[in-house]
Structure formats: structure tokens, C-alpha cells
Amino acid sequence: MTIKKSKIVGLEQVVVRFAGDSGDGMQLTGSLFSDSTAFAGNDFATFPDYPAEIRAPQGTVAGVSGFQIHFGRKTVYTSGDLADVLIAMNPASLRANRKWIKEGAIIIVDYDTFTDKGIEKAGYTTDPCLDGSLDGFNLIKAPISTLTKDALVSLNLDNKSVLKSKNMFSLGIVMYMFNREIDLVSKYFETKFKANPLVVEANKMVLAAGFNYADTLEVLGSTFKVEAAPLEKGKYRNITGNVATAWGLMAASERSGRELFLGSYPITPATEILQELAKHKDLSVKAFQAEDEIAGIVSAIGASFTGSLAITTTSGPGLSLKGEAIGLAVMTELPLVIVDVQRGGPSTGLPTKSEQSDLLQALFGRNGDAPVIVIAAQSSVDCFYSAFEAAKMSLEHMTPAILLTDGSLANGSEVFKIPRVSDLPKINPPIVQANDPNYKPYRRDPEKLNRFWAIPGTDGLRHRIGGLEKEDGSGNVSHDPMNHQRMTLLREEKVMRVANYLPDQIIYGDENADLLVVSWGGTYGVMRTVVEKMQKQGKSVSLAHFRYIMPLPKNTEALLSKFKKIVVCELNNGQFVKYLRMSFPQYKCEQYNKIQGLPFMVAELEEKFNALLKH
């Protein structure tokens, strides 16, 4: 056995990025490293970076698939800005990721792939490992393909199978670098490839070969260790935003006693929610894959009428198609959760890139005055709680609710402290008892203003609803002018009264700070990181990060009034800021927008906030 390098450098946090051709197995490599990170007791967040094409031409920049993990000994809020370590399995993945690495980072390349042809395919004219363009980085030119072949010589595998396991060689190197145990990963192989003992053996051998190879590397003067994070006692798991959304909805189904019906149509990046719910027929989930986006939502409205917790999931273009049906749910005052996993728009836009540009569509994108509840998840784990809350609000207030997540949250993963379902609040939908003599389809609860849910099959409650304007109380079709005005105001007021049941908006930091940073939804992690960093430097900055968008928390105005300078940061061309200006025209809000399909970087926000503080 090899002897470990004696020098171990302790680190607070590290960002590692695995990149390779989309067939190189980088997602698996990344997720195995995540498992090992969990085992090491670190907090972490991950983000996969897939190409839009399933299999773009091999060896090209378009075909590069990446996986980034950010882990630390303190709370990790994001999947990280720039990488400290890059593993590049070919020239194209080096080229595609060159701009996402820190100065002085460690770059490990499979140097066997840096042939003339490979270099040319990546769009380089000269070998970047030799032409000086990587000076200043700690470059390790590892002959990964050759060493993988050598390691497997005794198994007599064909060349293709051999090269398939070279990702495990790179994983072995990284495991060594961070002082990780490889047994855990070996055990994973035994379960995953149970049917094929030869594959188990091959992967184990290559992993060990990579691990041992790293020990021989002179350039790697030391190894690294990130101490365990002081996480609360409890049971943990890793979860992506889309799975968290699906599970939050299932938890709401259990806490409300309402069977879950999903009507949905596949669309990037929301599809995994449909896939996850389709898996769980064991929990009575009825997942209906509809013929289109419209059938998805309309079938859900049918199921809602029939007494189910009804869900539809989509992304921006799908939300556009669902607009008319959302209006129907507003008019019929039925509970319905619409999950919009936002992506870059307009039109087909940037399907695999994240953006926050559906906010105004969610708030206003329907004919008529058609208010709905809008809430926005702030992290991958929070997708669980936001989905649960959206369902609770929708069911209890009898009105559709839109949950906004985004591509980054959906595909990213985080450490999730597993809650107990019985600790989640009970959900009490206003269901009418059989033969209730006072039942009228549009009679309302005096507090919440919701109408009541009379479920088909129940004795004594037969009634008709529909998209035509309803007479207040009776629910009969009405074209009466004053009734229409009254009903429009009632629908609005019903949604506004949801605020009576919301917690106050929190401020992170001093209420008298010079600058209030405002953000919403999926940017929470980076905003917290920046603001905490600046606060530690003694800067007078506070953060208000919004999850509740419609209605806004009741203290929003009071909160804004305390600050002289406010800047609203969003990954769009200024939508939340428009909404705040419209709602509170008395306060001056500056704006900072990024519309590149990319997340905010800590450095750019810091620079912006420092500039604002100077003026």
C-alpha cells in the first residue's frame, strides 16, 4: 500500500468541478463524490451543468457535461462561484470551463486526450497545456486513459468498457486529494452493478489506481481536509430541488388527507417533478402525463373539482399556455398548485439555463383581473417547504397558487435535514359536509373569504360551476355589472388576506444599515453569502430576501421605509423591482440585473454594493 503524504492542509471550503464529454460519466462521478462529502460530515451544495443536446458531437465544447460541488465546514449556501479544483477529461472540457476556475486552481487533465485531433476538435490551435496559457495554475497532466487501461489489463475487457471506467480514475485522484475513504464508493459499486461482478471489479480497480496514482504526484505537495461542519443532530440526505418539490407536494397530500393528482407535460427543467411523482403510485399519487400543457392543467382542475390536491408542473413556455386555465381556476375558486420551474426566455429561450423572468407572468399573465398566490422557493431544500406551503395556502384559501422555482434550484442539490411529516403543519381544506343546509356554491368564509369545497359524490351538495362570472353567494351565472365589480374585488381581497397568515419578512442584518439589498427566490444562497461577507468586513448592508411574492408579507412597507438606499437584485431585466415600485411608489429602489442564464457571482455583487455604499 502507498504511504500518505504527511502534509495535510485544512480548508474552510472548496469548490470542485468535474467536466468531461457528455458520455464520460461526470454526473455519476460528481454524485459519488457528493456522497463521500456527506459521509465526511461537510455541508455542501451541487450543481450539474448539462449541455442542451443529449449527445452533442464527442470531443466538442457543445458536448461538455459538468458537475460542481461546493463543500465546507460551515453552512454552504450555493454550489459555488469559481472552482478550486477542475477535473477536465478532454481538451473541450478544459476549454469550456476555463473561465469558471479560480486563479491558481488545481487543474487535472486526462493528458492522453490532448492529441492533435482532440485539441483541434476543442477549437484550440495549440496545446493549452504547453503553450503557456495555463501558467499560474497548478496543472497536472495525468495520463488517465493509459493508466486506466494498465490497471485493467488483467481483466481482458474490450477497449470501450475500459474507457468507460476512466471517470473512476479521476474520482480516485480527487478522493485522495481530500483525504477521503474509498471503501464507501466501492460499496456503492457492489449495489449498483450487482448483476455484473466484472464491472464492479473494474470500477474498484480503477478507483484504487487513481487514488494510488495521486500519492505519487510530486506536484501535489500536500493533501487537503475540510473538517466536518457543525450540522445539527439528525438524519440527513442529499436532495435536488425538483425531487424536493415533488416530495413537498406528497407531504401536503398526506397532511391534508387529499389524494394527489398531477396533470403535467414534459418540459425542461421541470420534467423530473413529473417523473418523481409518476414513481410514487405506492403513495396513491395519480400522475397523468397529458397530451399538452393545457390538458395538464385542465385535468388538474377537474381533479381539484373532484376533491384532489391538484398539481400541474411546467416551465415558462408552459405557463404561457396554461394562462386561460389558471383564469378558470381563479373564477371557479378551486385549489390548484402550478409549479413553474423558470428557465431563460422568452419563447424557447435558454431551456437549460436558469432565470427569474417569469415573475410578471406569474403575477399578471392572464385575461381579466385574475389574482393568484405567488411564492418563490429560495433553495433546493426550500423547494420541499415552499411546495408544501403553496399546497397549504391553495387548499385552505381555495385559490390557485403559483410556486416559482428555477433551473438552478431544480437541478442543484443540497444537504437536507430530514423532517418528520407529523411536524409539518396540518392542512385543513374547507370541505363541506354532506347535506349541509347552508351550502351555496359561492358562500364565503367571513375571515379568509374562501368559498367552500363541495365534492362530487357527496349527498345534498349538487351544484354547477364554470368560467362564466358567478353571482355572489348562489354561484349562478350572472352578467350583472355591480355583481362583477363585487366579485372581482372579493377575489382580489381573498388573495390579499392570505397575508394575515404569513410570517413577517425577515431582515438579515441591521435595520438601520446604509444599504438594503432586496432579492427573491432562487438567489438566496449567493445573496446571503455576499451580505454576510460584507457584514463581517464591517459594511453597513442588510438583506431582505422574499419568498412570499403575492401577497407580500404585511410588514414589507414598514421594512422598506427604514432604508435610505435599496437595491433589488434579480436574474431578469427588473421584474420584482417593477412590482415593488408599483406597490410602494414612495420608495426609491435601485436595481441590479443579470440576464445571462447564469447565477450571480459573489464578486460582482460585492462590487456593486460597495459602489452603492460609496455614493
Place this chain on the structure above:
Amino acid sequence: MENQIIETQSINLTKEDFSSDQMVKWCPGCGDHAILHAVENVFPNLGIRKEDFVVVSGIGCSSRFPYYMNTYGFHSIHGRAAALSTGVKVANPKLSVWMITGDGDCTAIGGNHFIHTVRRNVDINILLFNNKIYGLTKGQFSPTTPKGTKTKTSPQGSFERPFNPGELVIGAQGNFFARTLDTNPKHMTAIFIEAEKHRGTSVVEVLQNCVIFSNKAHELITSRETKEENQLMIEHGKPLIYGANRDKGIILKGTKLETVKIGENGITEEDILVHDSHEIDPGVHVMLSRMMPPEFPVALGVIRAVDFETYNDEMDTTIKHEKEISKIKNVDDLLNSGGTWTIE
């Protein structure tokens, strides 16, 4: 549905149980009135609790129907009734779901939902009121308007090729298609009962007259003078014979249907095609659906009724099976499944 009918034989309901308190606002003379009466007559006699009916519609004149029935009802949006009905039936398969739609609602804006509902075989009944015109928007051609018809949007005569609903249903792998007439209450009643009995998507095309915008669209089939020669009342197991003197019939010659006169050219009743609505092969059913005057009489009755698994049954069977075999019994089990770790 048949089990349900047996279980609840004791239910005593009358037509009055299903009449709502809303004023019926269709034009005087509109065929919809007769269809409403037929449905009101059918519902009490199906052995289904009155609370277990759900009537769903889209948009158009026919889609006002749910307001006139005292059942659970949903008047939805244009074209989407099939999707809404699917949601209702899948959410609670015990309900008897009746979708009311028109030729525009069903075969134009709702065409996609219609064919996919039929393909999935969701156990609902679809009554398609075909008056071959857009009525509520006041007279534009629809996907079933015959070629050459002058309407407000085809002032020179429509040059589009119309859909035949039966062909559309069977082309979408539909298992039940029947056709009836708004002028024949007895026939409508019998066909609606057949539709409810059939498990799966039952599509009934009701040839319905719009007195205002397409009056007499079905005149050849309905007028006293011409109807006997242009109507073919079909029944499973019976020969396809029609005409005032019941001396005409349909034969299968080669791969095509042909009309013949019994007693001429050596044709006897033995030669006439016997209707088999249960035949899985859709060939003859499509040909029967396509028959139109003046070459052929119009086939009225159940053209196709083939048993096939329904979407809602398959969903329930899969759920039942998964619940039996899965270790995950609740969301706590799910949250704790797979890779987890504990911090002490």
C-alpha cells in the same frame, strides 16, 4: 359500470330529480332541447346515485348543458372538456362522467384532447352535438361543415374537407362510437344507455339541428319525405337493411360497402352484411361511419363497441399493485429511503 347498476337497482329517481332551477336559454326549436330531455330521461334509469353524476362541458351553445342539469356540473373553457373530464374520472372513478360538446369545441379547438382521451380510453361518455356550424359565435364554418357550404367565414363556400367524427374516433383507436338524431328521442335514449353501459370512452355523435345558422343541415336524414331512404338503423347481430319498404341493404363487395336492392340481381336477405359492433378490426366500422347520402344512407346506432382496458382502471390497478409491493408506505418512509446519514 354494470356492477354499479346492479348494486343500486333500488334507487328511485325521476326526471324531476335532474332538472335544474335555471332557465333554459337555447333558441326555440333548437335540437338541444330534445337532447336535454333525453338525458333527463336516461339518468334516473341507470341505477346511479344522483350525486354520482358529473356533467362537464366546454364552450358553445351545447356547453350550457351542465347548468340545466341538477347534478354536479362544470362548464369549463373552450375545447378543454375532455381534459377536465379526464381529471374528474381519474380522480374519482366511481363517478359517472358525461361530457357535452359541439363540433367546434370538440373537433377544432379541442381536437387534441378529444383524440387523446379516446386513445387512452378514459371511461367517460361524450355527447358530441354536431350541427356542422359555430352557433354561439353566430355562424362560422366548423370542421364538420360540408365542403361548399356558405357561412359568414366562407362566403364563397367552404373549400375545406370536413371531419367525419366517427372516422376520427375510430382513427384515434376509439372503442365506442354511436350516432343518433335529435329528432328521435327514443333512439337517443337507447343509445345514451348503451354509451353508459360501455366501459371506456363512449362517443355519441348526435346529429343536431341549429335552427338559426345551419337549419336543415341534416334534412335529408330527418325530413319525413326522405328519412326512410337515408337512415340505416343498425343493431349488433342484425342485417344492415333500410328503406321504407325495408328492401334495401348494405353488402361488402371486395373491400368496399355497396347498397343493393333485395330481390334484384339475385340478392336475398342472406347476402346482406350483418352488423358486428364488437369486431376489433375497425375496417367495416370506419366504412359504416363514412356512409353519407346521396350514395348511402347514414348509419344510426352503435357502430363500434369493443371492450378494452380503460385508463382509469389501469391507473387504479397499477396503484394497487405498487402499494402492495412497495416498502414505502408513507412520506416519512420516502424521506428516509435511499442514501441518508446521521449526525450524532
